[in-house]
Amino acid sequence: MAQLIDGKALSAQVLQQVAADVALLKADYDILPTLAVVLVGEDPASQVYVRNKMKRASEVGIGSREHLLDAGTTQDELAQLIATLNSDPLVHGILVQLPLPAQLDEDSVIASIHPDKDVDGFHPLNVGALAAGRDTLVPCTPQGCMIMLNQVHSNLSGKNAVVVGRSNIVGKPMAALLLQANCTVTIAHSRTQNIESLCRQADIVIAAAGRMALVDATWIKPGATVIDVGINAIEIDGKRKLVGDVAFEAVSQVAGAISPVPGGVGPMTIACLLLNTTRAVTRQLACPLEQGVGAMNTTARSDRYVRS
Ligand SMILES: Nc1nc(=O)c2c([nH]1)NC[C@@H]1CN(c3ccc(C(=O)N[C@@H](CCC(=O)O)C(=O)O)cc3)C=[N+]21
Numbered sequence: 001m002a003q004l005i006d007g008k009a010l011s012a013q014v015l016q017q018v019a020a021d022v023a024l025l026k027a028d029y030d031i032l033p034t035l036a037v038v039l040v041g042e043d044p045a046s047q048v049y050v051r052n053k054m055k056r057a058s059e060v061g062i063g064s065r066e067h068l069l070d071a072g073t074t075q076d077e078l079a080q081l082i083a084t085l086n087s088d089p090l091v092h093g094i095l096v097q098l099p100l101p102a103q104l105d106e107d108s109v110i111a112s113i114h115p116d117k118d119v120d121g122f123h124p125l126n127v128g129a130l131a132a133g134r135d136t137l138v139p140c141t142p143q144g145c146m147i148m149l150n151q152v153h154s155n156l157s158g159k160n161a162v163v164v165g166r167s168n169i170v171g172k173p174m175a176a177l178l179l180q181a182n183c184t185v186t187i188a189h190s191r192t193q194n195i196e197s198l199c200r201q202a203d204i205v206i207a208a209a210g211r212m213a214l215v216d217a218t219w220i221k222p223g224a225t226v227i228d229v230g231i232n233a234i235e236i237d238g239k240r241k242l243v244g245d246v247a248f249e250a251v252s253q254v255a256g257a258i259s260p261v262p263g264g265v266g267p268m269t270i271a272c273l274l275l276n277t278t279r280a281v282t283r284q285l286a287c288p289l290e291q292g293v294g295a296m297n298t299t300a301r302s303d304r305y306v307r308s
Pocket residue numbers: 048049052095096097098099120140231242261262263264265266267269270
């Protein structure tokens with residue numbers, strides 16, 4: 001049986017570190033790191049996610065502001081709000097919950113967020129900086145996956161990693177981070193030929209395709225590490241259930257390590273969002289810090305949150 005990569009427990013470790021950094025920012029700079037979450041419309045799943053984020057924020061001492069806009073909000077109204085948040089010195093992180101209603105242009109909304117407040121790491125400047133291997137705000141889900149991988153692998157150098165899925169929010173930044181960790185990286189997707197045998201050569205499989213139970217036991221090399229990024233909501237006997245992109249029961253008989261859904265990548269994503277909020281603060285301080293929170297200001301420091 002595969003080792004279970006417990007995202008819930010691991011996220012608690014990350015959150016503990018974030019709480020310590022929040023306390024340090026308070027003590028040394030009298031700063032309350034604050035996250036503004038913008039939700040447009042009334043999608044029930046989005047409401048649950050946003051509520052979870054605010055709850056975790058308050059647990060680690062991060063301030064949060066919730067901006068609930070109605071579903072008919074115009075591009076100009078949203079732009080107005082973001083401009084206000086951009087210039088508010090008491091707001092350090094801005095998250096606009098995606099997806100947005102159809103009348104709104106996501107790309108221009110994302111581009112309007114100040115890059116140093118972009119705790120999602122979706123702004124084109126941050127995307128480019130990550131691609132170039134520079135220090136920047138990194139998307140939360142891939143960052144969480146790297147921390148999970150560091151739990152299993154003391155050294156990722158030379159590992160064959162296959163990322164299944166090529167989204168801008170997971171697949172592409174995930175591949176960039178794996179490359180930065182010196183993995184040999186392949187991005188597979190819906191048009192990839194022989195995807196099953198390709199994955200079977202991988203030491204690491206990141207399943208981020210958005211297709212329920214897509215990755216089966218026959219796709220996995222014995223002993224490989226499997227991270228499940230899927231969050232597919234299904235109904236069983238009228239009850240809502242969350243399942244991943246990996247056929248968990250079957251794959252856990254073959255893999256060396258595997259993350260579950262729920263309790264895997266999801267909690268890590270939220271922990272990294274709050275981690276990014278403290279990192280956003282350090283990017284906005286007038287003078288760079290020599291130690292403490294300032295010392296964490298590099299994308300290569302995910303290992304800092306991992307017990308050896
Ligand atoms: N701008 C933006 N940034 C995001 O990071 C973002 C977004 N928009 N839109 C939606 C997705 C989805 N997402 C999740 C985060 C945590 C869980 C999570 O904690 N899941 C729990 C279970 C929660 C449940 O039961 O529904 C778990 O997997 O254990 C899930 C999904 C962030 N997203």
